[in-house]
Amino acid sequence: MSDDATAYNMSVAYSPGGGVPHWLNKGDNAWQMVAATLVGMQSVPGLVILYGSIVKKKWAVNSAFMALYAFAAVWLCWVTWGYQMSFGEKLLPFWGKAGHALGQGVLLGQAALPATEHHYHHGPIETPGIAPFYPMASMVYFQCVFAAITLILLAGSLLGRMNFKAWMLFVPLWLTFSYTIGAFSIWGGGFLFHWGVMDYSGGYVIHLSSGVAGFTAAYWVGPRSTKDRERFPPNNVLLMLTGAGILWMGWAGFNGGDPYSANIDSSLAVLNTNICAATSLLVWTCLDVIFFKKPSVIGAVQGMITGLVCITPGAGLVQGWAAIVMGMLSGSIPWFTMMVVHKRSRLLQQVDDTLGVFHTHAVAGVLGGVTTGLFAHPSLCPLFLPVSNSRGAFYGSGIQLGKQLGGALFIISWNVVVTSLVCLVVRLVVPLRMPDDELAIGDDAVHGEEAYALWGDGEKFDSTKHVWYSDNDTQHNKAPSGVTQDV
Numbered sequence: 023m024s025d026d027a028t029a030y031n032m033s034v035a036y037s038p039g040g041g042v043p044h045w046l047n048k049g050d051n052a053w054q055m056v057a058a059t060l061v062g063m064q065s066v067p068g069l070v071i072l073y074g075s076i077v078k079k080k081w082a083v084n085s086a087f088m089a090l091y092a093f094a095a096v097w098l099c100w101v102t103w104g105y106q107m108s109f110g111e112k113l114l115p116f117w118g119k120a121g122h123a124l125g126q127g128v129l130l131g132q133a134a135l136p137a138t139e140h141h142y143h144h145g146p147i148e149t150p151g152i153a154p155f156y157p158m159a160s161m162v163y164f165q166c167v168f169a170a171i172t173l174i175l176l177a178g179s180l181l182g183r184m185n186f187k188a189w190m191l192f193v194p195l196w197l198t199f200s201y202t203i204g205a206f207s208i209w210g211g212g213f214l215f216h217w218g219v220m221d222y223s224g225g226y227v228i229h230l231s232s233g234v235a236g237f238t239a240a241y242w243v244g245p246r247s248t249k250d251r252e253r254f255p256p257n258n259v260l261l262m263l264t265g266a267g268i269l270w271m272g273w274a275g276f277n278g279g280d281p282y283s284a285n286i287d288s289s290l291a292v293l294n295t296n297i298c299a300a301t302s303l304l305v306w307t308c309l310d311v312i313f314f315k316k317p318s319v320i321g322a323v324q325g326m327i328t329g330l331v332c333i334t335p336g337a338g339l340v341q342g343w344a345a346i347v348m349g350m351l352s353g354s355i356p357w358f359t360m361m362v363v364h365k366r367s368r369l370l371q372q373v374d375d376t377l378g379v380f381h382t383h384a385v386a387g388v389l390g391g392v393t394t395g396l397f398a399h400p401s402l403c404p405l406f407l408p409v410s411n412s413r414g415a416f417y418g419s420g421i422q423l424g425k426q427l428g429g430a431l432f433i434i435s436w437n438v439v440v441t442s443l444v445c446l447v448v449r450l451v452v453p454l455r456m457p458d459d460e461l462a463i464g465d466d467a468v469h470g471e472e473a474y475a476l477w478g479d480g481e482k483f484d485s486t487k488h489v490w491y492s493d494n495d496t497q498h499n500k501a502p503s504g505v506t507q508d509v
Contacts, residue, residue, distance in 0.1 A: 045132045047155035053284035054156055058164040060275025065093050065171045068272055072265030073174075074473065076320070076377065077181055078250060079257035080464025082473035085181045088189055089174045095193045096170040104169060104197055105162050108205035112137040115213040118206045123162045133161040133282075137211025140408035149408040151211075154282040164279060169201055172228045178377035179236030182246045182254070185456050186468060191448045196235065200440045204231050204433055218409035219429035220398055220422070222291065223280040225335030225390040226433050233384025234434050235441040237375055242445035243454045245374035247461040254376075257473070259319055266323045270299060273330050277337035280406075287405040291338035294345040295330065301349025302329025309357050324360070324382055328352040331386035335426075336394030338406055340414075344397035348390065355389055356381045388430050395426035 042048075066089070074086030096104070106121035113119040118137065123129065132153060139151035154161065173193050180189070204227045207214045221227055245251060256262050278292040306325025310318045332352035333345055340348070360381040364370045370380075398414035413419045445454060460467040 043132070045155055046157070047283075050154060050283045051156035051160055053288070054154070054160045054164055054279055054282065057275035057279025058160070058167050060272045061164070061171060061279070062093075062167040064269050064272035064276065065167065065174050066090060068265050068268035069171070069174050070265070072262055072269065073178065073181060073377075075258040075261035075265060076256045076323075078254050078464075079473060080466075081182045081250075082257055083465040083469050083471050084186065085177075086473075087469065088177045088181065088184070088186070091186075091190065092173040092177060092193050093170045095190070096173055096197055097166060099194045099197050100166040100169055101162065104202055105165060107198070107202040108169070109135050109161070109165060109210040110137070112211060116203050116207045117212070118202070118210055123158070129159040129162065130157050132156075133158045135161075135209075135211055137206070138215065138408065139211075140216055148410060152282065161282075165205075168224060168228060168276075169197060169205070172201055172224075172232050173197060175228070175232035175379060175383055176236040176239065179233075179240040179375045179379040180243055181376040182250055183374075183455055183461055184243050185453050187452045188243075188448050188454045191451060192239070192444060195444045195447065196441065199444065200231065200235060200437055201227075203436055203440075207432070208429065214429050214432065215408065217425060217428075218407065218412055218422070219425050220339060220394050220403075220407065220412070221335045221391065221429070222337050222339055222394070222406060223277045223334045225331065225387045225394070226429055228387075229331045229334060229383040230387035230391070230430060230433050231437050233380050233382070233387060234437040237373060237380040237384065238438050238441040239445055240375050241373045242442065242449070246376065247458070250461070251374060256320065262323065263319065266326060270326055270330065273299070276330075277334060281338060285405070287338040287402065290402070294337050294340060294342060295333050297342055297345040298333035298349040298352065299326050299329035301346050302326065302332065302353035305350055305353025306357050309354060309361075313361070321357075324378070325353045325357070327382045328356040328386040331383055332390035332393065335387070335390040336398055339394055339398040339402050341397070341399055341402075344393070344399075347397070348393045351393065352386050352389055356385045359385050384434075391426045391430050392423065395423040398422065 070086045070089045073089050074082045077085045101123050103120045103122065105123045107113075107118045110118040110121060133156055135152040137151075138149075139147060140149040142148045173196065176196070177189070206212045208219055208221045208227050209215060219226070246254070273295050274292045277295045278288045280291070281287045303322050303325040306328070307317050307322050310316065310321045329349050329352045332348050333340075336344075336348070360378055364378075364381070375381075394414065396414045396416050398412065398417075400411070400413035400417050403412040404410070411419075413422065415423045448454060456468065465472055
């Protein structure tokens with residue numbers, strides 16, 4: 023290609039007519055799309071792999087499929103009505119106006135969150151509305167993967183017994199009436215946003231809500247079978263670690279993308295995320311060794327997750343030493359609630375929270391919100407928050423701790439009520455829990471599929487329905503009609 027042709031192509035690519043309006047910052051746009059993709063990969067394949075491998079073998083397909091279905095269902099709901107309800111024009115102090123995000127007139131314009139313009143009490147603008155230097159399409163993409171992972175985290179409380187048809191109805195209803203409320207209230211310009219509640223990247227909107235909603239839904243769905251509750255070993259620990267690793271590395275996009283810019287605060291958020299997660303994992307492992315005499319891989323994964331959750335509300339708002347302190351707390355307090363309090367509480371024993379999402383996300387999410395209210399640095403808060411002079415209690419603002427507790431109380435209360443209502447509505451249409459015969463068999467009964475070509479755990483296998491034959495083998499291998507093999 024000639025120099026003249028190269029110059030022409032470059033001039034077209036960088037001209038307004040070539041898709042580069044004057045407001046576009048290519049670096050910010052590239053990072054936002056990469057960050058969104060990293061968060062998406064936390065769900066698919068990250069949590070799909072993690073859920074499919076951390077459960078008992080007979081539930082591997084069902085658990086992975088619940089995550090995959092939620093990811094797909096949220097996408098359609100999000101662009102049709104969910105995004106505008108979470109980040110659009112204000113309808114109520116806690117809810118945005120419903121509307122689609124599908125037309126090019128919206129998606130190719132500069133991203134903006136119209137309800138985030140913050141005013142002083144006497145009227146003048148204190149902080150302009152959020153308007154990043156990239157198109158609305160990037161913002162819709164970024165926020166969608168956050169909504170999707172929230173539903174998938176919630177599913178962790180329901181694995182091993184929820185009717186899949188009920189899950190299909192639950193996902194869009196809960197997204198519409200619970201997630202959008204929390205997202206608009208804290209991020210989209212709702213009353214908690216303007217009050218100054220700190221939630222950098224979803225400690226409340228995502229983790230606290232998924233933990234509380236998962237626990238509430240688990241109450242209404244009911245427990246797993248007695249056999250599964252007594253023994254529920256992971257079917258592939260190494261694959262579980264693969265999913266956990268994708269989850270950890272994807273958190274760079276989770277926390278690093280929330281300044282809506284590839285700026286200095288984004289870098290700090292990514293660094294603090296890894297510091298806190300590593301510290302939490304080590305503390306959890308040490309506690310396992312001290313009290314149980316063995317380091318547990320599953321425990322290490324739990325500690326990693328609690329560290330990632332805890333730092334999320336304050337990833338770009340606290341200093342590195344505070345991230346270490348938060349990691350020490352997130353590796354010990356959720357450990358205590360899971361290993362000690364859970365075994366002594368009648369309520370916690372009664373509700374079958376399959377993966378302990380209440381401890382790893384609700385407890386760790388509240389812990390992160392509270393510690394952010396303590397450690398948020400006054401020089402870092404203006405990089406992200408709309409309210410001037412915001413700072414943690416350690417820097418002279420005890421009111422911030424009250425705001426954090428108030429925000430947590432709202433998210434908890436809303437999710438308990440709305441999740442209960444959603445479950446009650448869904449069970450009018452279809453049972454929330456699988457029938458006992460499906461619970462006894464697992465994936466083969468629910469989906470007609472198995473994760474591995476190995477059999478065990480006492481499942482029933484019907485060779486007349488679920489064996490693949492070649493033409494030559496059919497007559498030799500096919501069992502008599504109606505005969506069920508017990509393996």
